[in-house]
Amino acid sequence: MVFDTPTLFLCVTIAGYAGSAILFAFQKVWKSRSRACSQSLVLWSAGLFVTGNGSVLIGLRGTIPDEFSIILANALIVLGTGLRRGGFAAFLGRPRFLGGYAAIALLWIALCFYPPFMNSFISRVNFMQACLIGSCLWVIWMAFRQNPENLKSAKLLGVTNIIECTAYVWFVIHQNILLFPTFLSVFQQDFMTAYLVTILASIIMTMVLPACMVIERASHRFKEEALKDPLTGLSNRRAVLNEAEDWIRSLSERASEVSYTLVLFDLDDIAAIKKRFGPEMNDSVLQLFGRVLAEEFKPPAMIGRIEGETFIAVLPDTNKEISFLTVQKTSRKFTNTFQDASNGKFGVSVCAGLVTATSDSPVERVMEAAYKGVSSAKRKGRGQIVAMDLAANGSLKQTLATGEFASLRRKAA
Template sequence: MTLDTPTLFTCVMIAEFAGSAILLLFLLLWRARSRACALSLGLCSVGMFLAGSGTFLIALRGTVPESISILAANALLIFGTGLRRCGIAAFLGKRPLIWVVAGAATLWLALCFYPPFFESFLARVNYVQACLILSCLSIVAMTVRFNREKLHSIRFLGVTTLIECAAYVWYTVNQNLLRLPDFLTAFSEDFMSIFLVTVLFAMIMTIVLQVSMVVERSLQGFRDQALQDALTNLPNRRAFYDAAEAWISGRQESGGRYCLIVFDIDRFKSVNDRYSQAMGDAILQLFSRVLKDSLSAEAVCGRVGGEEFAVFLPDCDKEFALLTTQRLCRRFSVGCQQATDGKLVVTASAGIATAECSIGLARAMEAAVNGLGKAKRQGKAQIVSMDLLTNGLLIKSTAAAFSRLKRKAA
């Protein structure tokens, strides 16, 4: 089979129909998709089918009436390519704006009823190619601006779509320079083969990348779920350790200090037993919200046990950690009272470990947990701070209750 222009044109048409079928089949079989992914696959599948139908009708030019091979064919091509743009927008969480695409196709039909426009092949080419170019540029812009998840497949799709856009520009420039009388005459020109090969490559890559987008997002969602506590939406123990250890390992040569705080909700089991598990879950969620709303962006927090939470404070001294801990405990206690109209008072105790970056996180966690144990033995709403030497040995422990440092903590 030689790669002449009719063969390449047929390959483009087949690729569009095959892509539509592949995306539809993937939509039906991939159960891990989100609603946005399903809408994206559906729109892209329909778009490719309509574009393929338009390409098929263009191939019949000269054998079917012009109302079909020109009017209907290009309207389907414009609308189908625009729906692909709508599918990418839906995937990225933006409004599809299908009415804009429908408006462009409708305007094409209206212009074709204006004789000077319809009789000018160059005018028709410029309008259709302008619609295709704008659709491609819109996709490229979205892949650059709205790829908040930093998906590699979205970036590659932007590059592929830019290549497709370059093909449409190439075709338009050559048509305007050569001023060919009709589409069939263009088939014998050398630029047409380059145009079709580029579009065919871009079409195949687009099909692969649109499937890859959904798969990559699903896999990223699985990774996020594996590192996130389902109840509080905080990082789980593994994610917390990974983030904290990454900071420590990056500062071991340059030096620095960090503080590790471990919280435990006082008498949580009795609250669960008396007020039901739903109330216990609500208390855990409240504590997680206090952490999210109160801590700086540099701090790392997570749920590391049943009712245990941990906070990692980089470049922090003991006094700041004490003030932060008291502020968090007080906000949590006040929040519980406000949420229950004063009927339920729940407090939290904490252990703090202050250490150099030369000391590993495991040793600091051991010291903080020991401090928490001392705090729990002293009663409710207690804080015990543990200082570690550079060799990991404990210097001393300092106990504090909410009544101390009250003005500073507030």
């Protein structure tokens, strides 16, 4: 096959139709797609199909009336481009501006009924290429500035549009310098070959990247779900421990050890609540404590739910006294909030064990010690907090503890 401009133009047209069919089929078979992803794929597919129809009409220029090969063809390309860009915007949850592209298409049609514009090939070229360049710039902006998930496939789409935009600029520059009188005269030029090769490559990437973005987003969400507690939305045990271990590894270049505190919270009498009021109330209590924990412990603190009614907080660069006071405040806030929510009919308290250690102490070892602190607190009664230090030799020393029911007092200091 000889890759002259007619052949390349045919390849661009076929690629548009093929991309439309592939993305539509992918939208049907990919079961893990979200609503946004489904809408995005449908818009991308429709955009490629509409653009392909426009390309067919342009390819028939000289054999069919100009009303079809010029006016309708370019209007379809504007609409198809708008649908594709709108598909990307829908994927990112941004405004699609489909009405704006429809308005541009109507403006194009209106201008074509103005003889000075219709008879000027350079005017028509500049109008269309300006629309395409503006569209590419919008995609580039979204890919690099409005991509909160930092998806690599979305950034690659941005790079693709940079290349595509360069091709449009290349075409405009040549046309405005050489001032070709008709499309057919441009079609025979060598620079048109490079232009069509670039557009073909862009369309091929457009066939692949929307599906890649959907798959990458699903992969990210699967990873997030694997590291999250589904009931409270907090991190799960593995996520918190991994994050804490990463923090400790990041301290390897420091000359001195850094202290940190690990806290385990255990809700009192949660089994009795479940038995008396059912699993829904049990879940509500756990969710409430999760919200209180998130409100009181801000980053760089690492919080999560271990299992059942047990929650964890890892506090980097925090001493024992500050950690103890924060745990008291958190426990008291939860107890008071729950009492208010139940109009004082019943209450739930929290026992906690916290261990302060240096960064050379493994997180798993510190957590084992914190479990001992929780057990000690529960033996003392409801709403108790026990704080301990973990020595370098692995021994534990209890250093702070609440008085009886201290975390249950509303006005405790």
